[in-house]
Structure formats: structure tokens, C-alpha cells
Amino acid sequence: MNVLRRILGGPVGAILLAFFLAACAMLVAGVSPADGFQALFIGSLGGKQQIAETLVQTTALLFPALGISLAFRAGLFNIGAEGQLVVGGLAAGAVGAHFAASTPIAVFVLLACGFIGGGVWGAIAGWLRAQFNANEIISTLMLNFIALAIANYLVSGPLKSSAAAGAETAPLPGSSWLPLLIPDTRLSIGLLIAIAAAIVLRWVFTRTVFGYELRAAGEAPEAARRNGVNMPRMTFLALTLSGAIAGLGGATLVTGVLHRFNTQLSPGYGYTAIAVALVGDLNPLWVCVAAFGFGILEAGGLAMQALADVPKDAIHVIEGLIILVLAARRYIATRAEGAPI
Amino acid sequence: MSSAAGVFIATLVTLTLIKATPIIYAALGGVISERSGIVNIGLEGMMAGGAFTAVVFSGITGSPIVGLLAGIGAGALLGFVLGFAATVFKVDQIVAGTGINLVALGGAAYALMLLYNQPGASPQVNALGSSYWILVALAFVCALVLHAVLYYTPWGLRVRACGENPRAVHDAGLHPLALRLYAVILSGALAGLGGAFLSIGEVNIYSDGMTAGRGFIALAAVIFGRWTPWGATGAAIFFGFFEALQYVLQGSIGWLPSDAMQAIPYVAALFAIAGLVGKVRAPAADGIPY
Numbered sequence: 191m192n193v194l195r196r197i198l199g200g201p202v203g204a205i206l207l208a209f210f211l212a213a214c215a216m217l218v219a220g221v222s223p224a225d226g227f228q229a230l231f232i233g234s235l236g237g238k239q240q241i242a243e244t245l246v247q248t249t250a251l252l253f254p255a256l257g258i259s260l261a262f263r264a265g266l267f268n269i270g271a272e273g274q275l276v277v278g279g280l281a282a283g284a285v286g287a288h289f290a291a292s293t294p295i296a297v298f299v300l301l302a303c304g305f306i307g308g309g310v311w312g313a314i315a316g317w318l319r320a321q322f323n324a325n326e327i328i329s330t331l332m333l334n335f336i337a338l339a340i341a342n343y344l345v346s347g348p349l350k351s352s353a354a355a356g357a358e359t360a361p362l363p364g365s366s367w368l369p370l371l372i373p374d375t376r377l378s379i380g381l382l383i384a385i386a387a388a389i390v391l392r393w394v395f396t397r398t399v400f401g402y403e404l405r406a407a408g409e410a411p412e413a414a415r416r417n418g419v420n421m422p423r424m425t426f427l428a429l430t431l432s433g434a435i436a437g438l439g440g441a442t443l444v445t446g447v448l449h450r451f452n453t454q455l456s457p458g459y460g461y462t463a464i465a466v467a468l469v470g471d472l473n474p475l476w477v478c479v480a481a482f483g484f485g486i487l488e489a490g491g492l493a494m495q496a497l498a499d500v501p502k503d504a505i506h507v508i509e510g511l512i513i514l515v516l517a518a519r520r521y522i523a524t525r526a527e528g529a530p531i
Numbered sequence: 532m533s534s535a536a537g538v539f540i541a542t543l544v545t546l547t548l549i550k551a552t553p554i555i556y557a558a559l560g561g562v563i564s565e566r567s568g569i570v571n572i573g574l575e576g577m578m579a580g581g582a583f584t585a586v587v588f589s590g591i592t593g594s595p596i597v598g599l600l601a602g603i604g605a606g607a608l609l610g611f612v613l614g615f616a617a618t619v620f621k622v623d624q625i626v627a628g629t630g631i632n633l634v635a636l637g638g639a640a641y642a643l644m645l646l647y648n649q650p651g652a653s654p655q656v657n658a659l660g661s662s663y664w665i666l667v668a669l670a671f672v673c674a675l676v677l678h679a680v681l682y683y684t685p686w687g688l689r690v691r692a693c694g695e696n697p698r699a700v701h702d703a704g705l706h707p708l709a710l711r712l713y714a715v716i717l718s719g720a721l722a723g724l725g726g727a728f729l730s731i732g733e734v735n736i737y738s739d740g741m742t743a744g745r746g747f748i749a750l751a752a753v754i755f756g757r758w759t760p761w762g763a764t765g766a767a768i769f770f771g772f773f774e775a776l777q778y779v780l781q782g783s784i785g786w787l788p789s790d791a792m793q794a795i796p797y798v799a800a801l802f803a804i805a806g807l808v809g810k811v812r813a814p815a816a817d818g819i820p821y
């Protein structure tokens with residue numbers, strides 16, 4: 191009984207709930223759930239292109255969700271993955287437009303730019319928290335909008351491509367593109383990088399001293415501090431790394447999918463990723479599974495609208511409700527003393 | 532002063548007031564919620580919910596007043612959801628607030644398709660017309676009333692005590708969870724009113740993304756205004772001024788691009804939260820479930 195309760199109260203329960211809510215959304219729209227789900231799954235898993243698109247969405251969600259998991263594990267509320275992803279993508283796009291080298295080197299350099307860009311954006315929040323005890327929830331949230339404003343300014347001004355009609359950077363040379371994982375689709379090896387990142391993150395959490403201290407800082411901050419964990423340093427590092435992972439995601443979107451930077455890079459991946467991280471229980475490997483589930487929703491949502499007349503925005507309502515339900519579980523150990531919100 | 536400059540200044544002042552009004556309402560909502568100890572990240576969603584519902588009900592009944600009341604009700608309902616989750620289920624307020632935003636913004640887009648079968652924007656409905664000036668004035672009345680209630684009534688004292696030390700409120704024989712719930716419902720109602728002002732006050736439709744981050748700007752105003760009604764109102768006017776400036780100047784003045792102006796509220800809040808513009812002290816129990 192207890193086992194059942196644990197399973198249902200966790201990610202599995204959330205997924206069942208998602209199906210139930212999706213069925214409700216379909217019924218409200220006057221569509222039988224059978225037709226709706228059929229459209230959803232045909233649109234996301236019905237063929238090579240559809241599966242590839244689902245995995246593109248999975249990749250886009252996985253990076254920020256891993257970053258968020260890392261910060262949450264350290265007891266820090268990073269809701270700035272969206273901004274960190276944008277800055278990472280912007281850094282990759284800005285450098286990539288003016289940089290040519292042979293493929294492995296060029297791609298590596300651009301991904302590093304994204305990693306650093308996102309890292310800097312996370313580091314600002316980390317520094318503000320470590321130095322001034324400025325609550326990271328507010329700072330990361332505000333930094334999202336600052337990132338968007340900067341990106342808007344740069345792509346419509348200094349970085350605007352003279353060739354493009356819209357506000358975007360010049361396209362990346364072909365040598366800077368991430369190689370495709372499945373030919374003739376949009377799916378690049380970014381997916382493999384994301385999965386590798388998840389495996390590394392799990393290793394860090396479970397097998398390294400840093401990971402142990404990070405989790406200790408999140409779960410028992412007072413005990414961690416008394417046992418010699420340098421809390422300001424841990425705060426700074428956790429938020430920086432968290433941002434860097436999200437930024438790496440932005441760079442894979444630029445080098446793997448868009449091949450340029452524009453501000454339509456993310457339709458809110460950084461916010462949806464909060465749900466992904468929570469459904470995945472902040473455990474990197476489960477987060478991969480959760481990202482695939484949300485990838486199905488994101489990719490299948492459009493087909494659901496086209497084939498079954500269920501507005502695709504239902505997907506976001508479902509995501510929001512999942513977050514609301516999962517909020518009841520305790521994720522963030524109270525590191526609240528002293529940090530004004 | 533030349534008459535051209537006079538017209539310019541009059542336009543700027545007028546627009547500042549109009550642009551500040553929805554932010555003032557939402558920011559006042561943020562103040563009362565946070566003073567009771569609940570962080571309301573969901574202000575943005577509550578504004579969108581209010582804006583959308585106001586249009587729907589104005590469309591059905593033909594009366595913008597009914598629409599306005601429905602908008603307030605929708606905000607209050609979302610406030611109730613957050614408050615109920617945060618008090619009875621003791622959920623993480625930030626996570627729940629993020630959920631509220633997704634549900635409200637996605638729900639409005641979803642319902643837009645279901646009700647009007649068109650994405651992006653609703654049809655035109657009856658709006659408040661020139662009487663929306665009453666709402667502009669009412670925003671300041673609300674600030675005054677909230678100030679009076681928070682600082683000069685027993686209820687206000689209790690709400691503030693909830694935000695500082697809910698345990699003490701409980702020991703005094705009161706119900707901190709109930710007080711917090713009422714505060715968040717009121718918070719949602721104010722944000723809903725701000726949203727309704729956007730949709731049936733300034734214009735006469737709801738369009739996706741119309742709140743455009745104003746709920747988050749309001750959150751910034753709460754912090755920049757140091758959790759007081761007048762401070763938040765002042766911050767909202769300050770932020771509204773820069774929004775108005777962008778309209779009046781048609782984009783940018785040479786050295787200050789409009790994107791930079793859009794970032795001003797967020798940068799200001801960042802400075803405020805870091806304590807760089809004077810001492811900032813949030814309610815001691817803000818964000819902590821009781």
C-alpha cells in the first residue's frame with residue numbers, strides 16, 4: 191500500500207494525471223479522447239519525422255530541466271533557465287555568425303560559448319545571492335526579462351543580419367552545424383549531448399564530493415555549513431553551473447536546429463522545464479524520461495489541433511496543472527533563513 | 532514653454548498614468564499577499580485571467596461593468612487556488628505560482644479557440660470607454676485604502692503579523708492560514724482588476740500575451756517599493772513612465788534604445804533586491820509555508 195502510494199504520489203501519478211487532464215481538455219473541446227489521443231500520438235510518434243520532432247523538443251527541454259534540477263538539489267530556486275538558455279543561444283549565435291573552422295572544432299567552440307554565456311547569466315544570480323543575500327527566485331526571474339531585452343536589442347541592431355528580413359543573426363556556416371542524428375530531419379546529435387550531460391550530472395550527484403556537498407547544502411544547509419561546506423561558494427557554483435547547462439541547451443538549439451539566433455529560439459522551454467524537472471523528481475535519469483514525455487506533448491500538441499480540433503494551448507494548461515499538483519511535494523529544503531524574497 | 536513642449540508633457544503624463552494603472556493594481560495585490568507571507572509569482576497569470584474573463588463577460592452581457600466584475604472574480608478565483616494550495620496543502624508557493632501562470636495564460640489561449648474559434652485575439656467587445664479614467668483614479672484610492680487597512684486596522688496588523696511570525700498570530704488565538712488565504716484572494720482580485728483594465732479599459736479585446744510581463748513588473752514594483760502600498764504605487768508609476776516614454780518617443784532616443792527601457796523595471800528590481808538602493812527587508816516569513 192505504501193509502495194503504491196509512493197509511486198502514485200510521484201512521477202507516475204503525475205503522468206496519469208496528465209493523461210486524465212488531457213482527456214478532460216479534449217472532452218471540453220467536444221472531441222472524444224480516443225480521437226484526441228490518437229492525433230496526439232500520431233503527431234508525436236507516428237513516423238520518422240514525428241519521432242524526430244518529439245526528440246528535438248525533448249532535447250530542448252532536457253538541458254534547462256537538468257540545470258534546474260542541479261540548482262533545486264542545492265536548495266536554490268532557479269526559475270531563470272529561460273534567460274540562461276537565451277543568453278547561451280545568443281552567445282553561440284553571435285560568435286557563430288563570424289566564426290569559421292572545421293566541424294568538430296567550430297561546433298565545440300560554439301557549444302562552449304553557450305555554456306559560458308548561460309553560466310555568466312546564472313553566475314550573476316549566484317553572485318547576488320552569495321554577496322548580498324539577494325533572493326535568487328526574484329533575481330533569476332528578473333534576469334529572464336533582461337536577457338530577452340538584450341537579445342531583442344542585439345538582433346534588431348548590432349547583430350542583425352543584413353541579408354535576413356526578420357530580426358536575427360547571420361546564419362551559421364555549414365561547418366558549424368551540429369551533425370544530424372537522423373538524416374532528413376531536424377534532430378541533431380544535441381540529443382546525445384543532453385543524455386551525456388544527464389549521465390555526467392548523475393555521476394556528479396552520487397559519486398563526487400562536490401555533488402555530495404551540493405546535496406547537503408540543499409537538504410541540510412545548517413549541517414552542511416557546520417561541516418565545512420563553504421555555502422556562499424556553493425551557492426555561486428550551483429547557480430553558475432545550472433545556468434551553464436541551460437545555456438548549453440540554447441547553443442545546441444542554435445547549432446543544431448535554427449543555425450542562427452533569433453528571439454523565437456524558445457517558446458518558454460525554460461518555464462516548461464520546471465515541470466520537467468519536478469516530474470523527473472530532480473533525478474537526472476528520470477528527468478530524461480520526463481523530458482521525452484513533455485516532448486510528446488509539445489510535438490503532438492500541434493497535430494492534436496490540426497487533426498482533432500483540440501487547441502494546442504491545452505498542453506500548457508496540462509503542464510501548469512501538473513506543476514500545481516507536484517508543488518505539494520517537498521522539493522526545496524528550506525534554505526530560506528535570511529534570503530528575503 | 533512652447534505649446535509643443537506642453538502638449539508633449541501632457542501626453543507623457545497622461546500615458547504614464549494609463550500605463551501605470553494596471554501595474555499599480557497588480558503591485559498592490561503583490562503587497563498584500565507578500566505582507567501576509569505568501570509570494571505571488573502568479574500575478575501575471577491572474578492579470579491574464581482577469582483580462583480574458585472581462586472580455587468574455589462583456590461580450591456575453593454587453594455590459595463592460597459586468598465584464599469588469601467578472602475579471603475581478605476570475606483573479607480572485609486564481610488567488611483562491613494559490614492561497615488554498617499554499618495554506619491547506621502547504622505547497623511550494625513559487626512552484627504553485629509558476630503553475631498558475633501556465634494554467635491561466637494557456638487556459639486563456641485555449642478558451643479563445645473554443646469560444647471564438649480564432650487564435651491570437653478575441654473579437655471586439657463593449658469596453659469601458661472614457662469612464663476608464665475612474666479606474667485610473669481608483670488605483671490611487673486602492674493604494675490609500677490598502678495603506679490605511681494594513682497600518683491602521685486590527686485586520687491589517689494581523690495580516691502583517693502573519694508575514695512576520697505566523698506562529699505568534701496562532702498563539703494569539705487567530706488563524707494565520709485563514710488570514711493568508713483572504714490576503715491572496717484579495718491579491719488575485721486586484722491583479723484581475725488590473726488585467727481587466729488592460730483588456731476592456733485601454734482597448735476592447737483580449738489578445739494572447741497582452742499582459743506582456745506586467746505581472747512580473749508588478750512583482751518588481753513590490754520589491755522596489757519595499758513591500759509598502761505607496762512604495763509599490765510609486766515604483767509602478769516609475770515603470771509606467773518608461774513604458775509611456777517609449778510610446779511618446781516612438782521607439783528610441785539615440786543613446787537609449789527602447790529595449791533598454793523595457794529592461795529598466797527588471798534591472799531596478801535587481802538592484803533593489805541586492806540592497807543597493809537602501810536597506811531592503813522582506814516580511815520575515817514571506818514564502819515560508821506555515
